[in-house]
Amino acid sequence: MAGEVVVDALPYIDQGYDDPGVREAALAMVEEECRRYRPTKNYLENTGPELSTAFETPALQREMERVQQRLPMEPLSMKRYELPPPPAGRLGEPTAWSEAVDNSHAQLSHQATRVLNLELQLHYGTEAWRSYLNVLQALVARSQNEHTQLRKQIAAVNWERKRSQTASGARLRALRRRWAQLVSDNYRLERAIMQLEIQLEKAKGQTMAEDGEGADMEAVKLLPDKLNSESEKEVQKKIEDMFAD
Numbered sequence: 001m002a003g004e005v006v007v008d009a010l011p012y013i014d015q016g017y018d019d020p021g022v023r024e025a026a027l028a029m030v031e032e033e034c035r036r037y038r039p040t041k042n043y044l045e046n047t048g049p050e051l052s053t054a055f056e057t058p059a060l061q062r063e064m065e066r067v068q069q070r071l072p073m074e075p076l077s078m079k080r081y082e083l084p085p086p087p088a089g090r091l092g093e094p095t096a097w098s099e100a101v102d103n104s105h106a107q108l109s110h111q112a113t114r115v116l117n118l119e120l121q122l123h124y125g126t127e128a129w130r131s132y133l134n135v136l137q138a139l140v141a142r143s144q145n146e147h148t149q150l151r152k153q154i155a156a157v158n159w160e161r162k163r164s165q166t167a168s169g170a171r172l173r174a175l176r177r178r179w180a181q182l183v184s185d186n187y188r189l190e191r192a193i194m195q196l197e198i199q200l201e202k203a204k205g206q207t208m209a210e211d212g213e214g215a216d217m218e219a220v221k222l223l224p225d226k227l228n229s230e231s232e233k234e235v236q237k238k239i240e241d242m243f244a245d
Helices: 022-036 058-068 094-210 217-221 232-242
Strands: none
């Protein structure tokens, strides 16, 4: 598949992450990528419209506009608690006094309601608050239980990943040793073949010399010189070092 990224790292069994210079090399690669990379597209174009205003009420919108305009807050209005008399020009009108009396009755009713609420809170507020705290404790317990379950799931995933990678690491090491053994066997076989070829050419030379014909010594000289370049133990050591765990 085009563009597919194959992740072949096995962090539970891979080695060399703590070697000197590895961290510096990784940071250098990140810096180089950041230097060359220039984003040209909007990564939020597929996320849809912004939802930050979904829960804003008209009052909250007005308050946000006030903050943006750096305007001071309006002072607390106490007008609803005032009991003003009729205006100076309407002191002789009965209707003006009736309106003032009605306003006084409304204020008294409001204060009586506040007193009743305070009395109800005095009698039942403690139990209501205790019930609210029980609800909060239940929510906390449920959240902690969900958190514990999530941590267990994460631990299970990590444990399964470690188990899988450990099993894969053992198989990879076995295959690596098997491959190294096959390479070594192939080298020994090639070495034995060359030895037989040299012996065969020497035998041919001796036979031709006994028959009075010139020995074809050039064929012997043109044979690979690998037998004299490295000993078998040296090659085996190189193979083991190359595929060591």
